[in-house]
Amino acid sequence: MTSLVGDLFLRGMRRGGAEILDFDMSAKNVADCRGCFACSAGFGRRGVCAIRDDMAEALDFLDGADALVCLTPVYFYSMSAQMKRFFDRCFPFVRGYRFDPESGRMLNETGFLKKRKKFVAISVASGRLDDVFDALSRTYRMVADAMGFEFAADIARGESAYFAMRELGSVRVRRVLSAFEASGEIFARAGEIPADRLEAMRMPLSRGRESFAKNARVFWQLRRNGTPFESFSMVSDPRILLREMCATLDPSRAPERADFKFVFPDKGWACLVSVRSGECSFVESADAGARADVAVTADSEDWAGVMAARRDVSALMRAGRLKVEGDLSLFAAMKKIFGLGGDRRVGGV
Ligand SMILES: Cc1cc2nc3c(=O)[nH]c(=O)nc-3n(C[C@H](O)[C@H](O)[C@H](O)COP(=O)(O)O)c2cc1C
Incomplete structure (x- = not known):
């Protein structure tokens, strides 16, 4: 830099x-x-x-x-x-x-x-x-x-x-x-x-201490992974994207128990994000769908855009770039559960 x-x-x-x-x-x-x-x-x-x-x-x-x-x-x-x-x-x-x-x-x-x-x-x-x-x-x-x-x-x-x-x-x-x-x-x-x-x-560039800390964590994670600067992006590794999402879980708004399946077709990668009693974790799993309450399919760049509140969910769904199956009200609640967008958004710039 x-x-x-x-x-x-x-x-x-x-x-x-x-x-x-x-x-x-x-x-x-x-x-x-x-x-x-x-x-x-x-x-x-x-x-x-x-x-x-x-x-x-x-x-x-x-x-x-x-x-x-x-x-x-x-x-x-x-x-x-x-x-x-x-x-x-x-x-x-x-x-x-x-x-x-x-x-x-x-x-x-x-x-x-x-x-x-x-x-x-x-x-x-x-x-x-x-x-x-x-x-x-x-x-x-x-x-x-x-x-x-x-x-x-x-x-x-x-x-x-x-x-x-x-x-x-x-x-x-x-x-x-x-x-x-x-x-x-x-x-x-x-x-x-x-x-x-x-x-x-x-x-x-950051709105406050919280969004700065969030972005700094992603940055250091990328550096530790040895990601070359040219392709320096959260999108280059969806695990970082989801780890970040888990880190922003708001336990006071999270349900006692919920499972979210994520499929990133551009990366050929799927996983199950599990919320249990205010804790969040994820495992790589191609056949996670059976257990999930909600299944989200989107390219990693689009999902990073949603997390940063720079892509509109409805517009992506209309364009067929974001598919949601299962409990739609739980999907709608993800914004609050994971602090997507608003003050707590990733990339508070
Ligand atoms: C040995 C070392 C010491 C550092 N010390 C500080 C520091 O005291 N304060 C800080 O804000 N950043 C510190 N950093 C982070 C660098 O300032 C930051 O990575 C900066 O972007 C480095 O420039 P570069 O991006 O051109 O490598 C340190 C980094 C290294 C490798």
């Missing part, structure tokens, strides 16, 4: 006329800083790192650049190890220290002899609340200060799961993604990003 928003931002910057060195730390050969201070060249000069590797290319480009845009996933409330290594290896730019009477602090003197630089930080996390980014934002401010960068934007993008799951691909997600591209272009042209664009990139 980090590269998704990052690539859009860079695409926008290119459209805005920027010449870019896209320096992907995970694809480059860049060793850890050894802390040998051999690069400490003294006032007025840029030091030369004792380590000879791909970092030299980044340092040369950065020296003459107008801006540094850093992109990282949030790992344990901080930047990735690769990003940290990048900053450590920027030490040749640090040429000494001076006392700043205004702040009462020691500040680095940096050796960017050619140009002063703007700094944009883009951080992507699965978490939803501001505290996920607090420590990293503070670190970035200190780093920018230490390196003599002018902080242009701190873009904290949470809820990364929403960018991966097709069922949740809402208008808001598209707005956020296009805001990244537009902001890159504006930044390349104007050197700053207006407040409304910053807001658009940070726009919350």
Whole structure:
């Protein structure tokens, strides 16, 4: 997800006329800083790192650049190890220290002899609340200060799961993604990003804690299953769909005992979902029909749409895409029993 928003931002910057060195730390050969201070060249000069590797290319480009845009996933409330290594290896730019009477602090003197630089930080996390980014934002401010960068934007993008799951691909997600591209272009042209664009990139995607938690569970389940990102979808595995449905069972509205058969013809897969005394479970079973009170037949994508309240049940039935046999009043009650749609819907976006 980090590269998704990052690539859009860079695409926008290119459209805005920027010449870019896209320096992907995970694809480059860049060793850890050894802390040998051999690069400490003294006032007025840029030091030369004792380590000879791909970092030299980044340092040369950065020296003459107008801006540094850093992109990282949030790992344990901080930047990735690769990003940290990048900053450590920027030490040749640090040429000494001076006392700043205004702040009462020691500040680095940096050796960017050619140009002063703007700094944009883009951080992507699965978490939803501001505290996920607090420590990293503070670190970035200190780093920018230490390196003599002018902080242009701190873009904290949470809820990364929403960018991966097709069922949740809402208008808001598209707005956020296009805001990244537009902001890159504006930044390349104007050197700053207006407040409304910053807001658009940070726009919350979940309705609340409950729907966020629900979607996050599905996301992690998909990752654990090793589902490739291209086909990242609840629909790719109907077991996840039903596990999610069971997890949203409202015991106060569930009957003491009920059995639901689900057939997903697109997956060639059927199962029996059983509700017993407020508990829900399901078993894979091709011949579950005999015991079921209700039998539902639909393609998994359509059923995911029903769960997310984005497909209309009556319209699907009229079109012959959703078939229901058995106790129709129990089927109608499923909306409440399993919290389908409304506030408790999957994909509260
Ligand atoms: C080692 C590791 C640590 C993580 N730590 C956090 C964290 O502190 N807070 C958070 O919200 N997400 C955390 N995450 C989730 C990532 O921020 C999330 O998966 C993000 O989307 C990663 O970017 P990617 O989608 O480009 O891989 C962590 C993930 C990993 C692998």
